[in-house]
Amino acid sequence: MKVLQGKNALVTGASRGIGREIALRLANAGAYVILNCTTRGVEKAEAVLAEIRAQGGDGEVKAFSVSSSAEVDAAVDALLKSRGNIHVLVNNAGIAKDSLFMRMKDEEWDDTINTNLKGAALCARALTRSMMKAREGSIINLSSVVGQMGNAGQAAYSASKAGLFGLTMSLAKELASRNIRVNAVAPGFIDTEMTVDLPATAKEEMLKSIPMGRMGSGKEVAEAVLWLASPASSYVTGQTLAINGGMYM
């Protein structure tokens, strides 16, 4: 039997990049995957769903903004009605708006924190009651190496990702007695649309700081997320798993 057979998994930001790979991997492991994105990503998310179905899996696309509690609550209510429990939540949706701190605009700070940090908290909160009732759940938060070591030009992004560690550990302590595990993954430099526009010189510098000498792939992150989502990691909670080619240790 596949490790996630019979389980429902909500993956936020699943229209592209790392979220797309996570959705494909969890579906391949047997989960019914709910692919979230904003309304602008629906076409791409539908294409991911078509790939999942072509592999023999199943799921659905659910567009909502993770930064809106009204949208999150309405979407999760509808999902719980149609699917019963959601067993796995992957808080992957994220944005990066890089700027020198001195020039950072209020809205850049707000958008980044509201999507990356508040968004994860809102999705987790919306699902907590049903997971507690079911006494089962795995929540995985996509943080970043930048949340562990900081990065010039990414103060808001780095703060949002560091905040996810506090959220992860607090929820892990609060929910452990109900058999809900909460963990984070901290990817390093991963080849997606988020990193594609980095100037060549910045990329070269970054690669020099990675002992393995290369970028990671979304597939490599997805394998770690699958492990944390599955019973294979049943005694692991409150932890951060780094997937960074040795960039930070």
Ligand SMILES: NC(=O)c1ccc[n+]([C@@H]2O[C@H](COP(=O)([O-])OP(=O)(O)OC[C@H]3O[C@@H](n4cnc5c(N)ncnc54)[C@H](OP(=O)(O)O)[C@@H]3O)[C@@H](O)[C@H]2O)c1
């Ligand atoms: N790439 C890296 O090197 C790297 C490294 C460490 C950590 N991470 C983290 O890994 C996660 C995925 O990164 P990525 O590189 O795959 O990013 P990406 O290619 O830019 O994709 C971002 C995803 O998030 C969704 N999204 C953005 N705002 C949203 C919102 N308000 N509500 C719902 N969905 C929203 C996007 O949906 P739309 O298509 O609708 O816009 C898209 O599906 C992020 O949390 C990122 O911070 C990435």
